[in-house]
Amino acid sequence: MSFRPEVKVKIESLENGDLIIRFNSKMINDLRIKRHSVSAEKAGGEARQLLAASLATCLCSAFLSILEHTGVEYKKLHAIATVHTGEDEMGHLCVNEIKIDLKVEIPKGGDVAEGFERAKQIIRRGCLISRSLEKGIKVNYGIEKVEVSR
Numbered sequence: 001m002s003f004r005p006e007v008k009v010k011i012e013s014l015e016n017g018d019l020i021i022r023f024n025s026k027m028i029n030d031l032r033i034k035r036h037s038v039s040a041e042k043a044g045g046e047a048r049q050l051l052a053a054s055l056a057t058c059l060c061s062a063f064l065s066i067l068e069h070t071g072v073e074y075k076k077l078h079a080i081a082t083v084h085t086g087e088d089e090m091g092h093l094c095v096n097e098i099k100i101d102l103k104v105e106i107p108k109g110g111d112v113a114e115g116f117e118r119a120k121q122i123i124r125r126g127c128l129i130s131r132s133l134e135k136g137i138k139v140n141y142g143i144e145k146v147e148v149s150r
Contacts, residue, residue: 045083052081052098058129059100066122067104072115075105098133 010022016036023030033046056079067074084097106112126134 048083048085048095051095052083055098055127055129055133056081056100058127059123060102062127063102063104063119063123066119067116070115070119070122072112072119073107073110075107077105078103 008024010024012020012022014020014032018035018037019033021031021033035043060077060079064074064077080101082099082101083095084099085093086096088094104116106116125131
């Protein structure tokens with residue numbers, strides 16, 4: 001696996017108001033966010049779900065690598081990421097906490113207790129995304145107007 005210090009995600013609005021996220025990745029298909037065909041009562045939370053998915057994917061991938069490195073045989077990993085939202089000091093909505101619950105299926109009869117405990121200790125250090133969120137990620141943005149003919 002190679003590490004790229006910079007990755008880009010492109011987002012476009014479609015004619016009906018939906019959004020398409022272009023990952024330009026062999027591992028992730030482009031993703032369509034349905035804004036137009038979903039009622040307002042059923043919409044909401046998509047950005048938080050994507051944030052939770054990003055964190056959970058990073059943590060799960062790191063943990064599976066640690067299990068493999070420590071020689072722990074596993075069958076399957078399950079994760080649930082729960083996002084808790086509240087308000088900041090200014091009264092603006094913000095994400096207060098993301099809780100990740102991991103469950104790892106281990107074959108019966110295997111002597112993996114020591115390796116599994118070692119893997120748990122290592123993953124407590126976090127992953128790229130968890131460490132970045134804990135530190136606080138600097139966000140810069142620019143907004144540009146582009147005039148086009150009708």
